[in-house]
Amino acid sequence: MAISEKSMKILWALSGGCCAICRTTLVVPREVELDDHSVIGEMAHIYPQSPGGPRGNVPFTGNRDHHSNLVLLCGNHHKVVDDQENGWPVERMKKLKADHETWVAETLTRRPLRVTVDPSGPDPKKEKFYMINSGAELWNLISDA
Ligand SMILES: [Zn+2]
Numbered sequence: 230m231a232i233s234e235k236s237m238k239i240l241w242a243l244s245g246g247c248c249a250i251c252r253t254t255l256v257v258p259r260e261v262e263l264d265d266h267s268v269i270g271e272m273a274h275i276y277p278q279s280p281g282g283p284r285g286n287v288p289f290t291g292n293r294d295h296h297s298n299l300v301l302l303c304g305n306h307h308k309v310v311d312d313q314e315n316g317w318p319v320e321r322m323k324k325l326k327a328d329h330e331t332w333v334a335e336t337l338t339r340r341p342l343r344v345t346v347d348p349s350g351p352d353p354k355k356e357k358f359y360m361i362n363s364g365a366e367l368w369n370l371i372s373d374a
Pocket residue numbers: 248249250251252253302303304305306
């Protein structure tokens with residue numbers, strides 16, 4: 230069985246398009262228009278794709294290619310977790326996946342900082358306040374200072 234397109238989309242979305250270990254962005258933008266972007270992400274199996282693979286000593290009867298059994302990693306870390314399977318047992322892989330997907334969800338839903346007015350400060354009706362939602366907006370604001 231192969232990893233379905235749906236499982237790939239779900240895994241990439243839940244992983245924020247970055248490696249669960251080093252958080253490297255897994256699409257490298259092209260440098261020239263003639264080229265396409267490079268995908269450096271790989272889908273690592275928690276329970277191996279076949280029983281003889283890394284972590285294959287643990288019994289498993291589910292769909293090995295389901296997104297719930299996959300962790301999105303960069304090529305370097307995919308090699309490490311498969312080569313060093315004793316250091317990366319099933320339970321550690323599951324925790325890595327859960328922690329990373331929680332981090333992505335929390336990061337994407339984080340609300341911008343809320344500005345509250347200090348009543349002892351200057352009259353807010355006379356002051357100009359800015360809501361800053363990104364690093365780029367902050368940079369634009371302070372670069373004029
Ligand atoms: Zn990595």
